[in-house]
Amino acid sequence: MTSRYDSLFLDVVSRAIVPLIQIFALYVVTHGHYDPGGGFQGGVMLAASTILLRISQGDESYERFSASAGLYLAGFGALAFALLGFMSMAFGGNFLEYGYAVPGMDGVVLRYWGIFFAEVFIGFLVWGSLVAIYDGLTTGGVDE
Amino acid sequence: MTWEIDFWLMIILIMFAVLALEVKDLLAAVGILTGYSFLMALLFAELGAPDVALTEAALGAAITGIFLLVTLRFVSRREDPEEEEDA
Amino acid sequence: MRLMGALLILVVGGFMLWGTGDLTDRGDPQSPAATHVSVYYIENALTDSKTPNMVTAVLADYRGFDTFGEAVVVVAAALSCLLILLRRRREEGLPEPVRTVAAGMGPEAGLEPDGSRTPPARDTLGGDA
Numbered sequence: 001m002t003s004r005y006d007s008l009f010l011d012v013v014s015r016a017i018v019p020l021i022q023i024f025a026l027y028v029v030t031h032g033h034y035d036p037g038g039g040f041q042g043g044v045m046l047a048a049s050t051i052l053l054r055i056s057q058g059d060e061s062y063e064r065f066s067a068s069a070g071l072y073l074a075g076f077g078a079l080a081f082a083l084l085g086f087m088s089m090a091f092g093g094n095f096l097e098y099g100y101a102v103p104g105m106d107g108v109v110l111r112y113w114g115i116f117f118a119e120v121f122i123g124f125l126v127w128g129s130l131v132a133i134y135d136g137l138t139t140g141g142v143d144e
Numbered sequence: 145m146t147w148e149i150d151f152w153l154m155i156i157l158i159m160f161a162v163l164a165l166e167v168k169d170l171l172a173a174v175g176i177l178t179g180y181s182f183l184m185a186l187l188f189a190e191l192g193a194p195d196v197a198l199t200e201a202a203l204g205a206a207i208t209g210i211f212l213l214v215t216l217r218f219v220s221r222r223e224d225p226e227e228e229e230d231a
Numbered sequence: 232m233r234l235m236g237a238l239l240i241l242v243v244g245g246f247m248l249w250g251t252g253d254l255t256d257r258g259d260p261q262s263p264a265a266t267h268v269s270v271y272y273i274e275n276a277l278t279d280s281k282t283p284n285m286v287t288a289v290l291a292d293y294r295g296f297d298t299f300g301e302a303v304v305v306v307a308a309a310l311s312c313l314l315i316l317l318r319r320r321r322e323e324g325l326p327e328p329v330r331t332v333a334a335g336m337g338p339e340a341g342l343e344p345d346g347s348r349t350p351p352a353r354d355t356l357g358g359d360a
Contacts, residue, residue: 041199125302
Protein backbone atom coordinates (compact mmCIF):
# COMPACT_ATOMS: atom_id res chain seq x y z
CA MET A 1 0.00 0.00 0.00
CA THR A 2 1.30 3.45 -0.79
CA SER A 3 1.14 6.31 1.64
CA ARG A 4 -1.83 8.44 2.43
CA TYR A 5 -1.07 10.89 -0.35
CA ASP A 6 -0.41 8.38 -3.12
CA SER A 7 3.11 9.71 -3.31
CA LEU A 8 5.80 7.10 -3.64
CA PHE A 9 8.55 9.54 -2.68
CA LEU A 10 6.86 10.60 0.54
CA ASP A 11 6.21 7.00 1.47
CA VAL A 12 9.72 5.74 0.78
CA VAL A 13 11.53 8.71 2.27
CA SER A 14 9.50 8.76 5.46
CA ARG A 15 9.83 5.02 5.93
CA ALA A 16 13.56 5.23 5.36
CA ILE A 17 14.23 8.23 7.55
CA VAL A 18 12.20 7.27 10.61
CA PRO A 19 14.53 4.46 11.80
CA LEU A 20 17.51 6.77 11.40
CA ILE A 21 15.82 9.45 13.49
CA GLN A 22 14.95 6.89 16.14
CA ILE A 23 18.45 5.46 16.32
CA PHE A 24 19.91 8.93 16.67
CA ALA A 25 17.29 9.72 19.32
CA LEU A 26 18.22 6.62 21.32
CA TYR A 27 21.85 7.64 21.03
CA VAL A 28 21.01 11.09 22.34
CA VAL A 29 19.00 9.67 25.25
CA THR A 30 21.51 7.10 26.37
CA HIS A 31 24.65 9.10 25.68
CA GLY A 32 23.75 12.07 27.83
CA HIS A 33 26.69 11.37 30.12
CA TYR A 34 29.25 12.16 27.47
CA ASP A 35 27.60 14.39 24.87
CA PRO A 36 25.15 17.22 24.85
CA GLY A 37 21.71 15.75 24.98
CA GLY A 38 19.61 13.74 27.33
CA GLY A 39 16.10 12.70 27.99
CA PHE A 40 14.30 15.83 26.82
CA GLN A 41 16.12 16.16 23.53
CA GLY A 42 15.99 12.48 22.69
CA GLY A 43 12.36 12.24 23.70
CA VAL A 44 11.50 15.14 21.43
CA MET A 45 13.28 13.38 18.56
CA LEU A 46 11.40 10.15 19.21
CA ALA A 47 8.15 12.09 19.24
CA ALA A 48 9.13 13.77 15.98
CA SER A 49 9.71 10.39 14.35
CA THR A 50 6.35 9.09 15.56
CA ILE A 51 4.58 12.24 14.37
CA LEU A 52 6.30 11.92 11.00
CA LEU A 53 4.82 8.45 10.71
CA ARG A 54 1.42 9.81 11.76
CA ILE A 55 1.57 12.47 9.05
CA SER A 56 2.89 10.37 6.23
CA GLN A 57 1.31 6.97 6.87
CA GLY A 58 -2.07 8.07 8.18
CA ASP A 59 -4.28 5.46 9.82
CA GLU A 60 -1.70 2.74 9.40
CA SER A 61 0.55 4.28 12.03
CA TYR A 62 -2.12 3.88 14.71
CA GLU A 63 -1.92 0.12 14.55
CA ARG A 64 1.45 -0.06 16.29
CA PHE A 65 1.23 3.12 18.36
CA SER A 66 -2.40 3.70 19.23
CA ALA A 67 -3.85 7.12 19.99
CA SER A 68 -4.02 6.43 23.73
CA ALA A 69 -0.56 4.87 23.97
CA GLY A 70 1.11 8.27 24.22
CA LEU A 71 -0.60 9.09 27.46
CA TYR A 72 0.21 5.66 28.92
CA LEU A 73 3.85 6.16 27.94
CA ALA A 74 3.94 9.59 29.55
CA GLY A 75 2.34 8.28 32.72
CA PHE A 76 4.75 5.37 32.85
CA GLY A 77 7.72 7.73 32.51
CA ALA A 78 6.52 10.07 35.26
CA LEU A 79 5.67 7.20 37.61
CA ALA A 80 8.99 5.43 37.04
CA PHE A 81 10.90 8.66 37.59
CA ALA A 82 9.02 9.27 40.84
CA LEU A 83 9.66 5.69 41.98
CA LEU A 84 13.34 6.15 41.18
CA GLY A 85 13.26 9.14 43.47
CA PHE A 86 11.47 7.30 46.26
CA MET A 87 13.86 4.32 46.03
CA SER A 88 16.62 6.27 47.69
CA MET A 89 14.24 7.60 50.34
CA ALA A 90 13.60 4.04 51.46
CA PHE A 91 17.24 3.62 52.42
CA GLY A 92 17.95 6.89 54.16
CA GLY A 93 18.69 9.31 51.31
CA ASN A 94 16.78 12.31 50.10
CA PHE A 95 14.36 12.37 47.20
CA LEU A 96 16.27 11.58 43.99
CA GLU A 97 19.57 11.10 45.84
CA TYR A 98 20.63 8.16 43.74
CA GLY A 99 23.68 7.31 45.87
CA TYR A 100 21.42 5.63 48.41
CA ALA A 101 19.14 3.82 46.01
CA VAL A 102 20.57 0.32 46.50
CA PRO A 103 22.26 -0.44 49.84
CA GLY A 104 25.71 -1.96 49.64
CA MET A 105 26.71 -0.58 46.24
CA ASP A 106 29.19 2.13 45.45
CA GLY A 107 27.57 5.51 45.57
CA VAL A 108 29.36 6.85 42.50
CA VAL A 109 28.24 3.94 40.32
CA LEU A 110 24.73 4.30 41.65
CA ARG A 111 24.67 7.97 40.77
CA TYR A 112 25.91 7.15 37.27
CA TRP A 113 23.10 4.67 36.71
CA GLY A 114 20.63 6.92 38.47
CA ILE A 115 21.35 9.66 35.94
CA PHE A 116 21.05 7.12 33.14
CA PHE A 117 17.65 5.83 34.22
CA ALA A 118 16.39 9.33 34.95
CA GLU A 119 17.25 10.31 31.37
CA VAL A 120 15.58 7.22 29.96
CA PHE A 121 12.37 7.84 31.92
CA ILE A 122 12.34 11.50 30.93
CA GLY A 123 12.74 10.36 27.33
CA PHE A 124 9.68 8.11 27.60
CA LEU A 125 7.73 10.87 29.28
CA VAL A 126 8.48 13.54 26.72
CA TRP A 127 7.91 11.14 23.83
CA GLY A 128 4.52 10.08 25.16
CA SER A 129 3.45 13.59 26.10
CA LEU A 130 4.21 15.15 22.73
CA VAL A 131 2.57 12.34 20.79
CA ALA A 132 -0.44 12.57 23.09
CA ILE A 133 -0.72 16.31 22.43
CA TYR A 134 -0.49 15.70 18.69
CA ASP A 135 -3.15 12.99 18.82
CA GLY A 136 -5.32 15.24 20.94
CA LEU A 137 -5.03 18.03 18.39
CA THR A 138 -5.77 15.86 15.39
CA THR A 139 -8.39 13.46 16.75
CA GLY A 140 -9.87 15.55 19.53
CA GLY A 141 -8.48 13.19 22.14
CA VAL A 142 -10.92 10.46 21.28
CA ASP A 143 -9.54 6.97 20.95
CA GLU A 144 -11.88 5.27 18.54
CA MET B 145 33.87 33.45 19.84
CA THR B 146 33.62 35.75 16.87
CA TRP B 147 31.16 38.46 17.65
CA GLU B 148 30.25 39.03 14.01
CA ILE B 149 28.29 35.77 13.82
CA ASP B 150 26.37 36.64 16.99
CA PHE B 151 25.66 40.12 15.70
CA TRP B 152 24.34 39.12 12.30
CA LEU B 153 22.39 36.19 13.70
CA MET B 154 20.65 38.52 16.13
CA ILE B 155 19.89 41.02 13.36
CA ILE B 156 18.39 38.26 11.21
CA LEU B 157 16.46 36.95 14.23
CA ILE B 158 14.85 40.35 14.80
CA MET B 159 13.99 40.55 11.10
CA PHE B 160 12.39 37.10 11.23
CA ALA B 161 10.39 38.00 14.33
CA VAL B 162 9.03 41.20 12.81
CA LEU B 163 8.27 39.38 9.56
CA ALA B 164 6.35 36.65 11.40
CA LEU B 165 4.26 39.33 13.07
CA GLU B 166 3.59 41.32 9.93
CA VAL B 167 2.83 38.61 7.39
CA LYS B 168 -0.89 38.02 6.78
CA ASP B 169 -0.76 34.40 5.70
CA LEU B 170 -0.56 32.35 8.88
CA LEU B 171 0.98 29.39 7.07
CA ALA B 172 3.86 31.63 6.04
CA ALA B 173 4.07 32.89 9.62
CA VAL B 174 4.47 29.32 10.86
CA GLY B 175 7.25 28.74 8.35
CA ILE B 176 9.00 31.93 9.42
CA LEU B 177 8.71 30.94 13.08
CA THR B 178 10.29 27.60 12.26
CA GLY B 179 13.18 29.38 10.58
CA TYR B 180 13.41 31.64 13.62
CA SER B 181 13.74 28.62 15.88
CA PHE B 182 16.42 27.16 13.66
CA LEU B 183 18.43 30.37 13.69
CA MET B 184 17.94 30.51 17.46
CA ALA B 185 19.43 27.01 17.71
CA LEU B 186 22.41 28.19 15.65
CA LEU B 187 22.83 31.14 17.97
CA PHE B 188 22.70 28.92 21.06
CA ALA B 189 25.26 26.57 19.58
CA GLU B 190 27.48 29.49 18.72
CA LEU B 191 27.19 30.88 22.25
CA GLY B 192 28.50 27.60 23.65
CA ALA B 193 25.29 25.95 24.87
CA PRO B 194 24.93 22.79 22.76
CA ASP B 195 22.34 21.25 25.09
CA VAL B 196 20.00 24.19 24.70
CA ALA B 197 20.73 24.29 20.97
CA LEU B 198 19.73 20.66 20.60
CA THR B 199 16.50 21.26 22.51
CA GLU B 200 15.68 24.33 20.48
CA ALA B 201 16.38 22.59 17.18
CA ALA B 202 14.28 19.55 18.03
CA LEU B 203 11.46 21.26 19.89
CA GLY B 204 11.26 24.70 18.33
CA ALA B 205 12.01 23.83 14.75
CA ALA B 206 10.13 20.54 14.51
CA ILE B 207 7.45 19.94 17.13
CA THR B 208 6.22 23.50 17.59
CA GLY B 209 5.89 23.94 13.85
CA ILE B 210 3.86 20.74 13.57
CA PHE B 211 1.58 21.73 16.45
CA LEU B 212 1.02 25.18 14.94
CA LEU B 213 0.22 23.58 11.59
CA VAL B 214 -2.32 21.26 13.21
CA THR B 215 -3.88 24.23 14.99
CA LEU B 216 -3.99 26.13 11.72
CA ARG B 217 -6.25 23.43 10.34
CA PHE B 218 -8.94 24.46 12.84
CA VAL B 219 -8.81 28.21 12.23
CA SER B 220 -8.87 30.54 9.28
CA ARG B 221 -5.67 30.60 7.32
CA ARG B 222 -5.45 34.35 7.02
CA GLU B 223 -5.04 36.75 9.85
CA ASP B 224 -7.70 39.22 8.73
CA PRO B 225 -10.97 37.72 7.48
CA GLU B 226 -12.15 40.96 5.85
CA GLU B 227 -9.19 41.25 3.49
CA GLU B 228 -9.73 37.73 2.34
CA GLU B 229 -12.71 38.72 0.20
CA ASP B 230 -10.68 41.28 -1.71
CA ALA B 231 -7.93 38.82 -2.40
CA MET C 232 -2.51 53.06 19.11
CA ARG C 233 0.41 51.96 16.97
CA LEU C 234 2.33 54.99 18.13
CA MET C 235 1.57 54.16 21.75
CA GLY C 236 2.82 50.62 21.20
CA ALA C 237 6.02 51.81 19.61
CA LEU C 238 6.54 54.28 22.43
CA LEU C 239 5.96 51.56 25.02
CA ILE C 240 8.44 49.26 23.28
CA LEU C 241 11.01 52.03 23.16
CA VAL C 242 10.60 52.92 26.83
CA VAL C 243 10.60 49.35 28.15
CA GLY C 244 13.40 48.29 25.80
CA GLY C 245 15.41 51.33 26.82
CA PHE C 246 15.01 50.42 30.48
CA MET C 247 16.05 46.83 29.77
CA LEU C 248 19.08 47.95 27.78
CA TRP C 249 19.96 50.31 30.60
CA GLY C 250 19.64 47.42 33.04
CA THR C 251 21.98 45.19 31.10
CA GLY C 252 24.80 47.54 31.95
CA ASP C 253 24.82 46.14 35.48
CA LEU C 254 25.06 42.52 34.35
CA THR C 255 28.39 40.79 34.67
CA ASP C 256 30.39 39.82 31.60
CA ARG C 257 29.90 36.44 30.04
CA GLY C 258 32.27 33.94 31.64
CA ASP C 259 33.37 36.34 34.37
CA PRO C 260 34.91 34.19 37.14
CA GLN C 261 34.11 36.81 39.79
CA SER C 262 30.38 37.01 39.00
CA PRO C 263 27.97 35.91 41.75
CA ALA C 264 26.69 33.04 39.63
CA ALA C 265 30.19 31.59 39.29
CA THR C 266 31.29 31.87 42.90
CA HIS C 267 28.73 29.88 44.93
CA VAL C 268 27.68 26.32 44.14
CA SER C 269 28.89 26.12 40.55
CA VAL C 270 32.51 25.92 41.71
CA TYR C 271 31.61 22.77 43.65
CA TYR C 272 29.81 21.32 40.63
CA ILE C 273 32.70 22.02 38.29
CA GLU C 274 35.25 20.51 40.63
CA ASN C 275 33.31 17.48 41.83
CA ALA C 276 30.90 16.44 39.06
CA LEU C 277 33.29 13.88 37.62
CA THR C 278 34.29 12.30 40.94
CA ASP C 279 30.78 12.37 42.38
CA SER C 280 28.95 10.65 39.58
CA LYS C 281 31.50 9.53 36.97
CA THR C 282 29.79 11.76 34.42
CA PRO C 283 32.06 13.79 32.11
CA ASN C 284 29.21 15.97 30.87
CA MET C 285 28.69 18.40 33.69
CA VAL C 286 25.41 19.68 32.31
CA THR C 287 23.83 16.24 32.55
CA ALA C 288 25.21 15.73 36.04
CA VAL C 289 23.74 19.01 37.23
CA LEU C 290 20.40 18.51 35.48
CA ALA C 291 19.73 14.93 36.49
CA ASP C 292 21.61 14.58 39.75
CA TYR C 293 22.32 17.76 41.68
CA ARG C 294 19.21 19.48 40.43
CA GLY C 295 17.15 16.33 39.97
CA PHE C 296 14.18 17.79 41.78
CA ASP C 297 13.94 20.65 39.29
CA THR C 298 14.09 18.19 36.43
CA PHE C 299 11.38 16.12 38.06
CA GLY C 300 9.20 19.21 38.30
CA GLU C 301 9.79 20.02 34.65
CA ALA C 302 8.88 16.49 33.65
CA VAL C 303 5.66 16.61 35.66
CA VAL C 304 4.83 19.93 34.00
CA VAL C 305 5.19 18.29 30.58
CA VAL C 306 2.82 15.49 31.57
CA ALA C 307 0.37 18.00 33.03
CA ALA C 308 0.45 19.96 29.77
CA ALA C 309 -0.35 16.84 27.77
CA LEU C 310 -3.17 15.90 30.14
CA SER C 311 -4.73 19.36 30.10
CA CYS C 312 -4.50 19.50 26.31
CA LEU C 313 -6.38 16.25 26.04
CA LEU C 314 -8.98 17.33 28.62
CA ILE C 315 -9.65 20.68 26.94
CA LEU C 316 -9.92 19.14 23.46
CA LEU C 317 -12.13 16.33 24.66
CA ARG C 318 -14.54 18.76 26.27
CA ARG C 319 -14.63 21.01 23.21
CA ARG C 320 -15.47 18.07 21.00
CA ARG C 321 -18.32 16.97 23.24
CA GLU C 322 -19.84 20.44 23.51
CA GLU C 323 -19.60 21.58 19.92
CA GLY C 324 -20.04 18.34 18.07
CA LEU C 325 -16.99 18.90 15.92
CA PRO C 326 -16.72 17.03 12.65
CA GLU C 327 -15.28 13.62 12.14
CA PRO C 328 -11.68 13.44 13.39
CA VAL C 329 -9.01 13.44 10.73
CA ARG C 330 -5.83 11.56 11.28
CA THR C 331 -3.37 13.52 9.18
CA VAL C 332 -2.43 17.15 9.30
CA ALA C 333 -2.05 17.90 5.66
CA ALA C 334 -5.52 16.69 4.76
CA GLY C 335 -6.87 20.14 5.57
CA MET C 336 -3.87 22.14 4.45
CA GLY C 337 -4.58 22.57 0.77
CA PRO C 338 -4.60 26.03 -0.78
CA GLU C 339 -8.32 26.36 -0.15
CA ALA C 340 -8.23 25.23 3.48
CA GLY C 341 -10.36 27.28 5.85
CA LEU C 342 -10.97 30.06 3.38
CA GLU C 343 -14.77 30.37 3.40
CA PRO C 344 -15.99 33.98 3.32
CA ASP C 345 -18.37 33.47 6.25
CA GLY C 346 -15.50 32.41 8.48
CA SER C 347 -16.58 28.78 8.78
CA ARG C 348 -13.97 26.18 8.10
CA THR C 349 -14.30 23.20 5.86
CA PRO C 350 -14.40 19.84 7.55
CA PRO C 351 -11.34 18.29 5.90
CA ALA C 352 -12.15 15.45 3.57
CA ARG C 353 -11.24 11.96 4.63
CA ASP C 354 -10.05 10.40 1.46
CA THR C 355 -8.14 7.44 -0.01
CA LEU C 356 -7.83 5.39 3.16
CA GLY C 357 -11.25 5.79 4.72
CA GLY C 358 -12.88 4.47 1.56
CA ASP C 359 -16.44 5.72 1.93
CA ALA C 360 -15.81 9.38 1.06
